[in-house]
Amino acid sequence: MARLSGKVALITGASGGIGRAMTALFAAESAQVVASDLAAPEGGDAALALALDVTREEDWARAMDAVLDRFGRLDVLVNNAGLALTKSLEETTLEEWRRIMAVNLDGAFLGTRTAIGAMKETGGGAIVNLSSVAGIVGAPMLAAYSAAKGGLRLFTKSAALYCAERNYGIRVNSLHPGFTNTAMLDDITQAFGDAVTVKAKLARRQPLGRLAEPEEVARAALYLASDEATYMTGAELVLDGGFTAQ
Template sequence: MGRVAGKKVFITGGAQGLGACFGHMLADEGAKVALTDINGEGAKKTAAAINEKHPGAAIAIAHDVTKKDQWESALGEAAEAMGGISVLINNAGIGTAGSIETESYENWRLTHEIDVDSIFIGTQLAMPYLKDNQPGSIINISSVAGLIADGMMLSYNSAKAAVWMMSKSIALHCARSGYDIRCNSVHPVFTRTPIVDPLIALGGGGEEGEKKLVRQIPLKRLGEPEDVGYCILYLASDESRFVTASEFKIDGGITAQ
């Protein structure tokens, strides 16, 4: 039996990067996974790669997390295919750069719409499914940027800090309501996915650009998607049954400084 055998996991932003890695690792440990993404073709490719190893373990759904009607149909389709939903991973997100002097209001709104509002809309709509499939687990992907600030990350800092605190509110509501549904946030540092490519390019690209990012991290390397994936496996499984309203820093030590 795998660590998450029997779990029915809905993952947003599952086409590439962290979401795709979570899909692979969860399916390797026995879960069924619904990979949703605004990039529907990418989600299909990832699901196909998972199904090659574990036939029937993965489905793909085209889904823009900012759209309420798309959440409704994606949740319905996933629940139908998997026989319910017991784990929700709010992973889709964008990273943006800009200071209080340079950031546009449009970019501020977009960052909050994709990184925060979507979690409100989606988690509210997912609650009935999670209540029907307890024990449940909600895993919200924040960032170290939700805990420590950077002058050039105004919108992203604000959005990811909101994800951190709203996760605790969701967790407390579920606990006080007597639901066996946990909610926690995960805070990765720079991790090797396409989202960090612009940051590496900003630092001069290639090894040089990577070195500049790594300099700030006590463990002296970028995170790998699997480093975050092991935390997700724990939070999706019943191994974390007494853990709620917590934050998990997968950060090579950066937030301790």
């Protein structure tokens, strides 16, 4: 239970379903976890809790100062904060489109840029970007979200190549979960009717016959964050019960 021993890991969106599961697992694997969300997450196993709106450049600067003041280093960043919009493309406003881009894509860009600045000073690190199966295949009612997550997939590869070229020792990978049992999935499914019924139908459509649990996503993030994945960069780890294999 020490796969992240000695590492400091910053997780964004840590009050959400997947973020909470990652905070618990990373801490159990001996990381010092900095949990962050719009409001500082309460409870849980984090060594430090911070308010960090990922869309705000000044929040990132303040958060990184707090991490370096407290621990002197950052080894792992998980860009996990995310926001979905289930809406017809024709009804999506420009403001809604921009908000989805801001949280899912601008947030990961700002986080990655900030983390690179800190990680390169201490010999490297690992950045894990929470994309989605929606970043690999399209979905008629998730156009803005899909575009943002698809953008994040290729941003990840570009950032990985950038860091490799400069010998920073920083690996950058994307993680692509399928439908996962969290508040976000409740929001998405509510747009199609009763969330429980829609989720049951969705589960039957997955080759494994069920939805993912946040803990399963956390285990994949742990692998990418740990030194078990030292030859992995610019890669996309798909964790979708077979959804995109069809």
